[in-house]
Amino acid sequence: MAFMSPTDSLFLLTETDKQPMHVGGLLIFGAPEDSTSSDLINQALEDRRVSDFLRNVAEPHFAGTAWTWRHDADIDFDQHVKRHQLPPGASEGDLLALCAQLHSERLDRSRPLWEIHVIEGLPLDRFALYAKIHHSVADGVAALSLLRSRLSDDPDIREMPAPWVDAAPEEQPSHSGAGPLRSLVSLVKDGVSTAPALADMTLRSLASRGGPLSISAPKTVFTQDISEERAYAAKSWPLERLRLIAKSADCTVNDVVLTMCAGGLREFLIEMGELPRKSLVAMVPVSMRPQSDDTTAGNQVGLLTCSLGTNIPDARERLLHVSARMREGKNFIASHNATQNLVTSAAAVAGLAPMVMLGRNLLVNPPFNVVISNIPGPSEPLYWNGALLEEIHPLSIPVSGLALNITCVSQCDRISVGLTAASDVVPEPDEIAVDIDSALDELERSVGL
Structure with missing residues (x-):
């Protein structure tokens, strides 16, 4: 047990x-x-x-x-x-x-x-x-x-065995559990060591300098209670297109992913007549695993919040804004250990817990507007009994007050964006996928490609 x-x-x-x-x-x-x-x-x-x-x-x-x-x-x-x-x-x-x-x-x-x-x-x-x-x-x-x-x-x-059959022993995932007393002792020790990190997180949020906590997200059409029905859309692009933009703008591919999504959300909200004057804020999960091939069960994820610059009309300026905010967030992570990052991430979203547990939006303004994840997938072609894995499309979790979740997965030379939405709030997320596609075209033009 x-x-x-x-x-x-x-x-x-x-x-x-x-x-x-x-x-x-x-x-x-x-x-x-x-x-x-x-x-x-x-x-x-x-x-x-x-x-x-x-x-x-x-x-x-x-x-x-x-x-x-x-x-x-x-x-x-x-x-x-x-x-x-x-x-x-x-x-x-x-x-x-x-x-x-x-x-x-x-x-x-x-x-x-x-x-x-x-x-x-x-x-x-x-x-x-x-x-x-x-x-x-x-x-x-x-x-x-x-x-x-x-x-x-x-x-x-x-x-080759079916996907539900045992993998090789050295590739088996394991649950990293502990007894309740040991967990409590560890939690107390971690609480003492994370106090400075929590203070740093709070000061950064007040100065809008990046990190896990945000206090500046506006209310949007996504800030609603949701039903159990889901709508889903997916779209993929050559990864090289994003790499060329990142090289031209001296930023990361992940910055480009976030800015593509920002541009798509901006256009979608403009079309609805619902674009807030303040920028949307994304919650960006960050893996705390020591290695990308770690199969230990459970969750080892930290969180950053990132202003998406949806109030910035120019695509290149929006990309530079996102890149700067993510760089500040990464500096926060780099200056703290894994335990501190996990605890500050949990503290940053603690206010959402009652809303999620009750299934009702209780906040006038949310701490963030959308979750955007970017997960590195396999870099080489993979097969199952000679059948080539052509595409991977991720699906994730909307909750009340956060009716849209965007998850990206790279695979070989392509990247896929999956949009999982509560269908009563966003009945056709494929419209956002089309707007993200247009945002990628706009980014290429903005950097001279």
């Missing part, structure tokens, strides 16, 4: 039917080289073995304030792995709509907190996997590392 960290437990404590706390990924594969996708899927579904890591059930303790993992030796395979057939002539929009529907459905806590949906019927004998896993189990970096361990960079390898 392993106790969860307070961060991991929080995703269970704040979950409601309207706010499922799982993340997801849509993986699109090309046709296998020497068989059909149907044959490959049939063979995989015959293997009903399940990884030990995927047999853990969350259990509450101390009136639900702390949670542990319990191993389940006899899970119901058919409740976790399911097969879908798209209708003839189905489009990518139909695939994304199916994923939005599946992403709306809360995971059953009486079972291990994951599902994998195998989806057939894509053109050219392609197929897809939509996988979702509770955020208490893994953050985005750990989930992608787990994915990487199930695939191969060798297109000629066959007889």
